[in-house]
Amino acid sequence: MTIATPLADERDEFPTVAEAYKTKLGKMYQGTVEDFLDLQGKKLKGKVQLVFFSPPFPLKRKKKYGNKDGDEYLAWLQKLAPRLADLLTEDGSLVVEIGNAWDPGKPTMSLLPLQSLMAIAEGGDLNICQQFVCNNPARLPTPAQWVNIERIRVKDSYTHLWWMSKSERPKASNRNVLQDYSPSMQALLKRGHYNHGTRDSGYDIGETSFLTNNGGAIPSNVFNFSNTVANDAYRRYCREHGLKPHPAPMQAKLADWFIRFLTDKDDLVFDPFGGSNTTGAMAEQLGRRWLAVEPLADYIAGSKGRFEQFRAAGSEVS
Known part of the structure; x- marks a missing residue:
């Protein structure tokens, strides 16, 4: 689910937003998050209960799904944050996953992830409700140069999730996640x-x-969720249809947990960086309405595999 908005000079590749597919409870759109909000932002203002997303991490090496770095990355997040915050209901929540970043060529960590948090919270004028840590014990040992080769660091295996809201008391119930x-x-x-x-x-x-x-x-704010299932429905679907799986999909358990914690049945969940659409699939499973947007057609095509399990229940992708 970790998908970037294309860089400014790449957005001409995605000049419009189109509905890619829909299910019983939700819709996936192809386009950039900016274009989507240009078209749908006013209509959705104040109607989204949970904005749940993992933006492109500030990597130094360019990926297919795009990524920014430094001041460009911070400016992009700060500009996007108020537009996402405007979508929230008065007691709605925004949850963002932010990974770590390392200084290029150095065995030292960058402050960019913390600056990114501030850009989102301040840009959207949001309260920080709670910090969460998601450890993936099966993550590959990175950064490779410092962990595998020089052996002077241990592997970087966790991300932070920051729960924010316009209200100091957003809708939430830990009874739903016991x-x-x-x-x-x-x-x-x-x-x-x-x-x-x-x-x-x-x-x-x-x-x-x-x-x-x-x-x-009552659970703690630290998760241990692996993301190494090689034969789940999504990956099988990608193999069977000759599609390349998304390289950094969101853990299904993570999306499931926050949707249960912060929403009720029929609430609207929005993922502005849909990727393989883990968020939409978990929302569908839990009886929540959902919207997702993703610029890359390959990832959208593969994401349909997440809904194979719903065919028997009449929620077939169309």
Whole structure:
């Protein structure tokens, strides 16, 4: 899902926005996010409950999906941020995934990702509700020069996700993302008692404080999601149709988690950098309406494979 808007001198390749396909609950458009907002921004203003996206990371090496760097990247994000913020409902949320960047030719990290966060938050006049970390333990060891060859760094395996909103109290419920209780907690609930009293930390643990079964544990803001499934429906579809899979798709579990946490059924979810359309597929699965926009036809064609599972339910791509 990590797809860039083409550089300014490349936008002539995508002069218009066209509907690429639709499902029961959503639509994928081909075009740039800027062109899409030019055409649809006023219509969608104040109607999107969640803008969820992973913009192109500020890489130094050009990719097929395009990427900017330095001041150009920051200026682009700051200009785009208010247009995305305008789409949000009063209690809507914007969640952006921002990866790390390294200084070219040096074993030192760039401040550009942090500056990017500021560009989005300040450009969109948004509150930062919470920071999340997504660790991918299966990520390849990079940066290769410093990790594999010189062995002077460890692999860079995580990204940050920043939850923002116009409101200080956007719609959210951690009850929608409870995780299974640990075996020890399950045993405690079954046993019905535990060692209560004052702890060394000063906390006074009541006799029944942890005996209520709430249906699961409140999760932390740190995820461990791998993205290495080689034979999922999306990749099988790409192989069968001779399509190259997107090189940096969003983890399905990540999109699923934030959609459940921040939206309700029938809410509208928008991904301005659709890529392989993980966001749209997870929104469809969860009964949310969705919109996505993506400039590259190859990635759009492959993204249809994410909806194969919905054919039997009448949500076939058309």
